[in-house]
Amino acid sequence: MNRLATGIENLDKRLQGGYPQGETILFTGEAGTGKTIFSLQFLYQACKEGKKCMMIATEETPDKIQVHSKLLGMDLEPYISNGQLSITRMLEMRAENTIIMDKNGNFMHFEIDDLHNLANLVSDDVEVIVVDNLGTFAMGSQIKQFKDKLETLTFSLANQNKTTIITMDEAAHEFTHRVAEYSTYGSIRLMVKENPYTGKMERFMYIPKMRGTNISLDFINYEINENGINLFPSKNKNK
Numbered sequence: 001m002n003r004l005a006t007g008i009e010n011l012d013k014r015l016q017g018g019y020p021q022g023e024t025i026l027f028t029g030e031a032g033t034g035k036t037i038f039s040l041q042f043l044y045q046a047c048k049e050g051k052k053c054m055m056i057a058t059e060e061t062p063d064k065i066q067v068h069s070k071l072l073g074m075d076l077e078p079y080i081s082n083g084q085l086s087i088t089r090m091l092e093m094r095a096e097n098t099i100i101m102d103k104n105g106n107f108m109h110f111e112i113d114d115l116h117n118l119a120n121l122v123s124d125d126v127e128v129i130v131v132d133n134l135g136t137f138a139m140g141s142q143i144k145q146f147k148d149k150l151e152t153l154t155f156s157l158a159n160q161n162k163t164t165i166i167t168m169d170e171a172a173h174e175f176t177h178r179v180a181e182y183s184t185y186g187s188i189r190l191m192v193k194e195n196p197y198t199g200k201m202e203r204f205m206y207i208p209k210m211r212g213t214n215i216s217l218d219f220i221n222y223e224i225n226e227n228g229i230n231l232f233p234s235k236n237k238n239k
């Protein structure tokens with residue numbers, strides 16, 4: 001299986017080289033756990049490798065995303081300028097009468113309910129996609145409909161060999177009975193909890209699922225600093 005570097009050295013080691021190519025990985029977690037930063041590091045890494053990338057953002061504006069990335073040592077501007085990276089803000093699209101341009105340059109209607117059609121917005125040469133945050137699409141929908149639409153989306157993205165990170169806030173994830181985890185190839189949960197050894201609140205990652213990958217079920221300790229995510233190395237030298 002081909003893998004794409006995650007942009008985080010120790011995470012690559014944990015995932016036998018990186019995220020499985022052409023598959024969708026879900027990141028869930030409470031506010032501030034680092035979902036957006038994990039996504040941005042993946043995008044930045046893919047940009048550095050010359051891949052064409054797209055970010056669909058539902059909360060932050062493209063300008064703010066660029067500012068936050070730069071504070072973490074990732075300058076996205078050159079890749080936006082050369083056309084390698086595009087950042088689309090979903091809610092603005094909605095405000096603009098929901099008529100947007102699809103990958104073939106045709107105008108189409110797009111509503112938040114059209115989750116399953118999201119792949120139509122992505123041009124054929126895009127290899128890496130980030131959707132941050134899918135929770136926006138879950139609000140107000142029936143659980144079964146949400147699951148069906150997400151499955152349609154992940155199926156068409158996989159068919160087009162696009163490697164995708166989807167983030168989802170914990171509230172929307174709970175609200176939809178955590179069904180998104182079943183529809184994606186891999187799932188990574190981010191959390192803050194007390195470290196029993198230090199008695200302090202610390203950041204942890206837990207990977208309940210990564211198909212085709214030999215993963216450890218340990219809680220993996222990480223921190224966020226001015227360089228982004230720093231995943232602490234495993235004590236087990238094989239992982």
Ligand SMILES: Nc1ncnc2c1ncn2[C@@H]1O[C@H](COP(=O)(O)OP(=O)(O)OP(=O)(O)O)[C@@H](O)[C@H]1O
Binds near residue numbers: 031032038227
């Ligand atoms: N330059 C920085 N230096 C240190 N820590 C930072 C820096 N930038 C962000 N952080 C930390 O990262 C956290 C936010 O991470 P991020 O935005 O990825 O979380 P999130 O899971 O996407 O949150 P939300 O659900 O609100 O979108 C901040 O609360 C802060 O603790």
Ligand SMILES: [Mg+2]
Binds near residue numbers: 035036037132133
């Ligand atoms: Mg975020």
